[in-house]
Amino acid sequence: MxxxxxxxxxxxxxxxxxxxxxxxxxxxxxxxxxxxxxxxxxxxxxxxxxxxxxxxxxxxxxxxxxxxxxxxxxLGQLVPLRRDLRAAALPFMADLRDATHQIVHLAVLDGPEVVYLEILRSADAPAMPSRVGGRLPAHATGVGKAMLAFSPPETVDAVIAAGLPRLSRRTIVLPRLLRRELEGIRAAGCAFDREESGDGVVCAASPVFGSDGAVVGALSISGWSTGMKLERMAPAVRTAALALSRALRAPS
CATH class of the missing domain: 1.10.10.10 (Winged helix-like DNA-binding domain superfamily/Winged helix DNA-binding domain)
Known part of the structure; x- marks a missing residue:
């Protein structure tokens, strides 16, 4: 041509x-x-x-x-990342939902944003505005920060260069504060959204790693700040993410 x-x-x-x-x-x-x-x-x-x-x-x-x-x-159902990661994650997401009675999200990083691949809702949890296929700025979400914390430095640099829009009064919009937050997440293995993506919304999230050791997604438990204790949820989501990562590394 x-x-x-x-x-x-x-x-x-x-x-x-x-x-x-x-x-x-x-x-x-x-x-x-x-x-x-x-x-x-x-x-x-x-x-x-x-x-x-x-x-x-x-x-x-x-x-x-x-x-x-x-x-x-x-066509969306044929995207390998969505199909394979979602299929592997669903049993762990179901266990996590049943154990916590909260809403469980599976997300991947796409440029400066996260895309939600799957959401399992609990009958005991309040309705939330998230949806499958929805997008949010990565720096303002628990799943986004969990993935950024274990991504190459150039990925974080690109997110910061794209701008850090404010979604709520608690959104981290200063690059130095975001980098400091990511350092803490790397040490803890878990990220928190403390009403940073929206007023009243909180979540605990952990990264998911693929067979090559690179981060491929993140799991989170989300709820309202009035009814969810983040520190109590963190071990459950971290355990589920580690189990999913082991499953992804296992020989097919």
């Missing part, structure tokens, strides 16, 4: 990704005008790409609007 053809292809891919990424967790169907506003793309471009994405099942028509298509869900 000539350089002009590659550039056009990359442009189309980038614009298509912008359209798909414009949908939020609370969105149903969106119109061309709203997609144009959210992406900054001309309406004519959005209209043309929406037609192509719909033809490939990545978007579905809903009257004059479109919503994310089932094909995206099908």
């Amino acid at each position: 000539c350089s002009a053809g590659r550039h056009e292809s990359e442009t189309v891919v980038g614009r298509s990704a912008a359209i798909l990424g414009a949908f939020g967790a609370e969105d149903g169907a969106l119109g061309v005008s709203e997609l144009s506003r959210r992406t900054g793309l001309p309406k004519s471009t959005v209209h043309r790409l929406v037609r192509a994405l719909t033809a490939h099942g990545l978007l579905d028509r809903s009257g004059s609007r479109v919503r994310l298509g089932l094909r995206l869900f099908e």
Whole structure:
């Protein structure tokens, strides 16, 4: 492919990704005008790409609007990291939920953010706003800090360079304080979110390591600050994360 053809292809891919990424967790169907506003793309471009994405099942028509298509869900199930890590983690997550009666999260690091791969909710725990596929800044979450603490220095540098947005009054937004926090997490093997991702939300998290010894994810127990004692939950989540790490290292 000539350089002009590659550039056009990359442009189309980038614009298509912008359209798909414009949908939020609370969105149903969106119109061309709203997609144009959210992406900054001309309406004519959005209209043309929406037609192509719909033809490939990545978007579905809903009257004059479109919503994310089932094909995206099908493709998501094929992502090896999500499929393999989730499958290995589920038994440990279930045990952790049953032992603590709290909400258990499995997350991975994606750039400066965490992505939640799986959430097991307990009937005894209050509802929380987290969702599978949801994203949050890594520095503001227990799972994010647990992974950053055991990541290469350049990964931490990149997160800091991307900015440390404030999600609550307790979010760590100063690089030196974040680095100090990560040092403590490395020593303890457990990270805490003390209402840093949102008012009233707390969690205890521990890193999960793959067969090569590199951090591949994190487990956490989450709840409301009024009903969960972090120090009491820390040993349980640390034990579950270590057990999952051993399972991932075991010969297949």
